Amino acid sequence: MPAELVAQSVVADPFPNGVYRYAVGGLLVGLGAVVIYLGTGIPAGASTFLESTLSYVSDQSRFQQYLGSRDWRVVFTLGIILGAAVYAVFWQRGAWTTDVQPWRLLIGGVFVGIGTRIGKGCTSGHGVCGVGSASKTSIVGVITFLTVAIVTAQLVQAMGVSP
Amino acid sequence: MADRHPLFMPLIFVGGLIFGFGLAFSHMARPEVVLDFLQFTDFGLLFVMFGAAIVSGIAFATMPRLRDRAPLTGRPYGRRLKSFDRNVLIGGAIFGVGWGLSGICPGAAYASLGIGNITILWALAGMFAGAYVQGRWRSHRSASKAAATGAD
Numbered sequence: 001m002p003a004e005l006v007a008q009s010v011v012a013d014p015f016p017n018g019v020y021r022y023a024v025g026g027l028l029v030g031l032g033a034v035v036i037y038l039g040t041g042i043p044a045g046a047s048t049f050l051e052s053t054l055s056y057v058s059d060q061s062r063f064q065q066y067l068g069s070r071d072w073r074v075v076f077t078l079g080i081i082l083g084a085a086v087y088a089v090f091w092q093r094g095a096w097t098t099d100v101q102p103w104r105l106l107i108g109g110v111f112v113g114i115g116t117r118i119g120k121g122c123t124s125g126h127g128v129c130g131v132g133s134a135s136k137t138s139i140v141g142v143i144t145f146l147t148v149a150i151v152t153a154q155l156v157q158a159m160g161v162s163p
Numbered sequence: 164m165a166d167r168h169p170l171f172m173p174l175i176f177v178g179g180l181i182f183g184f185g186l187a188f189s190h191m192a193r194p195e196v197v198l199d200f201l202q203f204t205d206f207g208l209l210f211v212m213f214g215a216a217i218v219s220g221i222a223f224a225t226m227p228r229l230r231d232r233a234p235l236t237g238r239p240y241g242r243r244l245k246s247f248d249r250n251v252l253i254g255g256a257i258f259g260v261g262w263g264l265s266g267i268c269p270g271a272a273y274a275s276l277g278i279g280n281i282t283i284l285w286a287l288a289g290m291f292a293g294a295y296v297q298g299r300w301r302s303h304r305s306a307s308k309a310a311a312t313g314a315d
């Protein structure tokens with residue numbers, strides 16, 4: 001079909017789903033972090049929850065440094081899950097499940113778990129609170145993981161893995 | 164802590180609610196949408212990250228000038244500054260491999276569970292396993308370091 005060929009040859013729309021959901025969602029993510037910061041002075045990140053929660057079940061010395069913060073980190077994470085559930089009930093109208101294959105999620109998760117903890121933060125700690133603080137460490141961290149993630153995702157796609 | 168302000172936990176919870184709702188609303192809780200960004204077919208994620216960083220940036224820049232300490236903790240308002248060392252690059256690169264492979268990062272994974280994505284438990288299991296492995300490794304490393312310096 002000529003029309004389809006033309007559509008494919010034109011540079012793809014950089015925002016095929018518009019920008020509204022992304023911009024509004026991003027502002028709310030920032031607002032959530034700000035609410036906690038205003039009241040407590042804590043710049044909250046999401047990945048420390050992994051290590052701090054492990055302190056309930058493991059006596060490894062590395063996890064003991066989070067004894068003082070592990071309870072509120074559980075509350076923070078429960079809030080994240082319930083906030084997303086509110087979206088699912090009233091906007092998404094039902095459960096949504098991913099088609100990304102379990103092995104990708106599992107192995108990717110292991111790398112995420114190791115990497116965020118060694119690298120001192122994730123997309124919320126470095127990406128939102130760190131970049132918001134104009135922290136050079138966080139900006140370097142974000143550039144590092146963004147670049148590596150793009151290369152990884154492109155390689156996986158080139159190898160024909162989908163989804 | 165026994166002397167914690169009674170509103171501390173409720174505020175953390177409300178902040179988490181807004182944070183998680185934002186992740187779901189922005190569709191960052193869907194690994195496919197993150198992978199679309201990393202594969203250059205939808206650049207919307209840039210709006211999420213910059214939108215969030217701008218909002219938090221305003222708070223981080225203004226609050227320390229308005230008051231000294233946070234009302235619920237007495238903690239001084241400061242920026243999120245972490246020391247830079249090799250770990251930021253090594254850990255960032257490892258995280259990048261995982262993020263690029265799965266399309267999932269910690270906060271978005273919790274939110275994904277909230278939107279009913281049971282399959283995400285694979286990623287959460289992987290994250291806890293990875294965090295445990297690095298915790299074990301670093302516990303042993305610091306223990307052997309302490310032993311070495313103690314012997315001097």
